[in-house]
Amino acid sequence: MSEIALQVNFGLNIALLLMLVAIGLAIARTRSLLAAILLMGMYSLASAVWLIVMDAADVAFTEAVVGAGISTVVLLGAILLVRAGPVRHNWRMTIAPAVLVLGVGGLLVYAVTGLPEFGDPASPTNAHVGRSYLIQTSDEIGVPNVVTAVLASYRGFDTLGETVVVFAAGIGVALMLGFGPRSNLPRAPAATGDHHVVLRVTAKLLIPLIALFAFYVQFHGDLGAGGGFQAGVILAVAPILHALVFGLRGTIAALPVRAVRSVATMGVLLYSGVGVVCMINGGGFLDYDYLFPPSVEAMIPPGLMGEPYHAHHWGQHFGIFFIELGVLLTVAATMVTIFYGFAGRAAEEPGAST
Amino acid sequence: MNVAVTHFNYLAVVVLMMIGLYVLFSTGNLIKRMIGLALFQTSTALFYISLGKVSGGTAAIKIYPDSPEARALAAPLDPTYVQQFGVGGVVYSNPLPHVLILTAIVVGVATLSVGLSIAVRIREAYGTVEAGEIEAVARLDTADAGRDP
Secondary structure: OOOHHHHHHHHHHHHHHHHHHHHHHHHHHOOOHHHHHHHHHHHHHHHHHHHHHOOOHHHHHHHHHHHHHHHHHHHHHHHHHHOOOOOOOOOHHHHHHHHHHHHHHHHHHHHHOOOOOOOOOOOHHHHOHHHHHHHHHHHHOOOOEHHHHHHHHHOHHHHHHHHHHHHHHHHHHHHHHOOOOOOOOOOOOOOOOOOOHHHHHHHHHHHHHHHHHHHHHHHOOOOOOOOHHHHHHHHHHHHHHHHHHHOHHHHHHHOOHHHHHHHHHHHHHHHHHHHHHHHHOOOOOOOHHHOOOHHHHHHOOHHHOOOHHHOOHHHHHHHHHHHHHHHHHHHHHHHHHHHHHHHHHHHHOOOOOO | OOHHHHOHHHHHHHHHHHHHHHHHHHOOEHHHHHHHHHHHHHHHHHHHHHHHOOOOOEOOEOOOOOOHHHHHHHOOOOHHHHHHHOEOOEOEOOHHHHHHHHHHHHHHHHHHHHHHHHHHHHHHHHOOOEHHHHHHHHHHHHHHHHHOO
16 A cells, blocks of 8 residues: 555645645634635635545535635625624633633544544445445446435435525525615616726626536536536526626526525425425335336336346436436525625615625 | 554644634634634534545546456555455445535535624624624613613
8 A cells, every 4th residue: 555646645635734724724813804705715725626635526526616616705795794894803812712722622632543544444434334335326326426326315315404404594594684685776887998898708708608517517417526516506606707797787687586586496396396206106205216107117118228127227317317406406596595685785785886 | 653644634624623613712703703613614524524535545436347447546556455445346435424525515605604694684783793892782772771661
């Protein structure tokens, strides 16, 4: 196990983790909220690279889109709304937390030394359930990406819960900040001058490509890295970019608040509907082997069945397809709802502009 | 081997976690607190992913056994190691932590937005997002309410 490639991998791991610690310390030190938010974006990007080194391609994808994209936009919207100045510094408030943090850290370091070695293939985490997923996915699910198989099929119920949490968070933000601007927005000042022309032309070119890329990530998710969560966030970036460049008014005209709301609901309904269809056909909730009734399964031409033991996989393929579509709809619409909430508030504030 | 090397990832995660916790406790600014909470949350994600790494492993996307790609991935590894821990001649990292963290990241940004929207409403109601000042304003309000019969 002392091959050069493995050493390079481990060296990259250490370098990236040190980089993350350095960015974390910079976040703790800075008094400027804007600097802290931009550093958070850098932190997410660095951790996405680290996740690739750790073989977590799907997670790296998500972290790059969510951490460096959406959460930066939301945080920037929030500091615009609260008009926060620099963070105030108070010596009284640093000593007690420092002592507490050092105490907890010491306990955790003591606990960590009892864990199995990093990269140990025989550790309890890696030897049991994770390994059996790797072995059984080919026979039971039949999609190459094991992460998608576990996410959408083995742990489909978990993922339904996560989707509902995202949906509920969207409702929470909408209740708190509104679904968008309450009154008719004043018309954005007519685009005068040409100093934004490069931005506008580039955005017009990029927005369709971003949407196309989202659909590629969606429908390629069972073959390679990708899936509903990543694609949903990428898809939400397209209208957000449109609003940032062309103004919120135009975006809401093209993508009405009402439509976004109903799409978010439809995603959750589609997901749980697949589960109910499986139950009607005699299986458990979200047991895709029962997605099609036996009479439909019998109509599938034998040429499409592959080997005999692949017969059930059509249910699995379509089940994963539909629930990933539900996740895409809910995640994308929720992210747009959250953005509308923050941007709509900002548009109402006198003196602030989106 | 030295614990500082074999457990380096876990130690780095503890350091990041403590930075997040410190940011959370050391400031009264609600936005900065949310940033600290996000750091804390990310460090948990890093911990899970570190646990799921298998040395010499690759991303959990199945490769046909005995294909050129599978052979290229197995070439630098010890054959008995691949035999024992590989699936179809390829060693994969554990996909389960990846699934858990992937969804947690998306849920994390959604809950971060809820927290920030609460901070925005607090700013609208109290005129500040500093925890100490909010308490002072709230105390004034209750004092006023007590004086009015």
